[in-house]
Amino acid sequence: MATDLLHPPEGAAADWTIPQGWDRYTAEEHATWDTLFARQTKLLPGRVAPAFLAGLDVLRLSKPGIPDFAELSDRLMAATGWQVVAVPGLVPDHVFFDHLANRRFVSGNFIRRPDQLDYLEEPDVFHDVFGHVPLLTDPVFADYMQAYGRGGQRAGAMGAIERLSRLYWYTVEFGLVRSGDALALYGAGIVSSFTESTFALEDPSPHRLGFDLERVMRTRYRIDDFQQNYFVIDSFDDLLDRTLNTDFAPLYDALQDQSDIEVGTILPDDRVYTRGTQERVRGHG
Numbered sequence: 001m002a003t004d005l006l007h008p009p010e011g012a013a014a015d016w017t018i019p020q021g022w023d024r025y026t027a028e029e030h031a032t033w034d035t036l037f038a039r040q041t042k043l044l045p046g047r048v049a050p051a052f053l054a055g056l057d058v059l060r061l062s063k064p065g066i067p068d069f070a071e072l073s074d075r076l077m078a079a080t081g082w083q084v085v086a087v088p089g090l091v092p093d094h095v096f097f098d099h100l101a102n103r104r105f106v107s108g109n110f111i112r113r114p115d116q117l118d119y120l121e122e123p124d125v126f127h128d129v130f131g132h133v134p135l136l137t138d139p140v141f142a143d144y145m146q147a148y149g150r151g152g153q154r155a156g157a158m159g160a161i162e163r164l165s166r167l168y169w170y171t172v173e174f175g176l177v178r179s180g181d182a183l184a185l186y187g188a189g190i191v192s193s194f195t196e197s198t199f200a201l202e203d204p205s206p207h208r209l210g211f212d213l214e215r216v217m218r219t220r221y222r223i224d225d226f227q228q229n230y231f232v233i234d235s236f237d238d239l240l241d242r243t244l245n246t247d248f249a250p251l252y253d254a255l256q257d258q259s260d261i262e263v264g265t266i267l268p269d270d271r272v273y274t275r276g277t278q279e280r281v282r283g284h285g
């Protein structure tokens, strides 16, 4: 684990990457992956965006055990030119953005303990690989992720990383997408979570609101519980179009004079898919 975010920890390269150390996983660790994998693949069909399921196939992720990043990268490289590289937990923003901008997805190499199947604080290899990597086989989503990395490099120079990170949170981590008349999951934080996979789609508590770039960049998020609001995109094409072809610099400027929006709020201009009861929050009251 990195003890500070200024220097790569001992054993890590200048770009913070480390060897995955696939040979060092124990049988118990591989079994943890298999348990998590079996639970999610049972739950997700009919709930997740079809591109995600297609990605699992392209990557042959149903093979038992924690995937070997070298093998995974070969398949991913052939599909969309992306790779998966191992890092020791969280990395500094500029390191993260640089990897994305070069079509490298950074993943933790450790796996959660058997008593942490449902909850852990730091992303492990199951969240990172199962949650994020399948959609990187989708050409449009793959381009979105690279564009995000480049956008991060610009945002860093403009002091706007917090704004941009909200976009990541409400799309890459916790996004929903329209699928015919219904909604589908695509955010990695949802699809890698047994409990949030049903909560995000089916629970009456959260609001589900149409995605709007400015709105999302003004909206706070919570990291300690299920989300109180999810944002729904029309399609990956539409998401890429709205982000890639918009210069964020004037947006960041304009947003400086605007207050943040608290979680669980519905604004007059929001496109409301479902108005949540917010009962989960009140219950915690």
Ligand code: PHE
Residues within 6 Å of the ligand: 144, 147, 148, 150, 151, 152, 154, 155, 167, 243, 244, 245, 246, 247, 248, 249
């Ligand atoms: N267009 C954004 C900018 O001007 C960059 C970006 C693209 C951010 C795609 C996120 C996703 O900074």
Ligand code: FE
Residues within 6 Å of the ligand: 123, 127, 128, 131, 132, 173, 188, 189
């Ligand atoms: Fe993640």
